[in-house]
Amino acid sequence: MPETRGFEEEEALLEEAREPFITEIAKNIHLYNITSSAGRVYGNVFFSTSPMTLDDMSESVGMSKTSMSTCIRQLSEAHMVERVWEKGVRKDLYKTEDDWYKSFTEVFIDRWRHAVISNREAIAATKKRLEDLRNDAHYSETIKKVEHDLEKLRDAEEFYSWLNDVITLFETGAIHDIVPAKKEKPNKSGS
Structure with missing residues (x-):
């Protein structure tokens, strides 16, 4: 017993x-x-x-x-x-x-939208400075480095464009069409 x-x-x-x-x-x-x-x-x-x-x-x-x-x-x-x-x-x-998907989505959108905006602004400011330097540069080595940096920034721009598309999937709810929420109904017997 x-x-x-x-x-x-x-x-x-x-x-x-x-x-x-x-x-x-x-x-x-x-x-x-x-x-x-x-x-x-x-x-x-x-x-x-x-x-x-x-x-x-x-x-x-x-x-x-x-x-x-x-x-x-x-x-x-x-x-x-x-x-x-x-x-x-x-x-x-x-x-x-109760909706964990909603709270995750809200936090994801808030945090990543801010990061995308900030990083895109930083990319634009950096590109402007690099382009100005390239236009005024006297040494081919400096111009080569500027071109290298601008190429890296183009890659970063592509990434943030992609990330922006991912954020939009969350904002519109289209993410659930790609990855449906897992919501099992409990068994009435409690098992």
Whole structure:
């Protein structure tokens, strides 16, 4: 006959079972430019069966309410949590964004669109300076190096043009035509 456990013991086992996922989220969330502390907060909100207040999160993770507020702001900006409303509750409530594809897409677009724009501007400025130098250069060695650099920048331009097309696939949702989202329906029997 199986050993009977108390409720607190089972709750502790549940927390222990969740820990590997929470740890990995915290470890890898830097890819979203978010701190590992916010990753731990995310993991706790993710497993919560109902929306959580900052106080709930603070108690669950063992962080100050101020730190919790910073973490929630980071997660909100990354579209990973959202504020929800419940009748009769005055405090802000948060839950994780259910659509992981959406939150990834939003972060991917935000971060990479900015990078593409910045890098294209840098390429244009560098090309202008190199072209001006080539036009004023007196030495063939300098002109050769400028031509080499301009060729490298053309390769970079092609890459950022391609990356811009990839970003557009995400913005328009066409990425899902190429790589459909994996959404399995759970078996009603729970298995």
